[in-house]
Amino acid sequence: MKNTLIRTMLLGALALGGCASLQLQPADFAWPAEEILDVPASGTVTARQYNTAFNVKPLLAKEFAADSMxxxxxxxxxxxxxxxxxxxxxxxxxxxxxxFQQADGALSMSTAIAVSPEKPMDDPKFNQRNAYIELLNGGAKVQLTKSGVQQGGAK
Incomplete structure (x- = not known):
């Protein structure tokens, strides 16, 4: 009886240990450079180099609200x-x-960062930096993180 109890406890411990989530760290998902994606009539843009595609029509509707043109x-x-x-x-x-963050078969909006509330950006560009994403807009440089403008990053 005692042996059976010990075996059962060992098997239970092994089974629970096998259920622990496995994480492979560190992981770096950064793209070394921005992708400039053409927007077709369908709205589905494709970053071929990274095998990524998504529809931007809902994003355009959010950004431009009533201005469908x-x-x-x-x-x-x-x-x-x-x-x-x-x-x-x-x-x-x-x-x-x-x-945006990756979701189940979708991109889910995490944050909208108002970087130019007074005037639309003419020709924004992204640069990859170690701890942040750099946004260039005209002569201005803004340091962005997933949470917003990084402390010390000009706005």
């Missing part, structure tokens, strides 16, 4: 991915940078 006139979006795997997306004439 501005949404239709959007020809490209700029996308970059940080080390943690968050996607940063913006485009010319946007006032915001949108941060």
């Amino acid at each position: 501005a949404a239709k006139n959007t020809k490209v979006v700029r996308v970059i991915r940080d080390k943690a795997g968050f996607y940063f997306i913006t485009a010319p004439m946007f006032r915001n940078v949108y941060v």
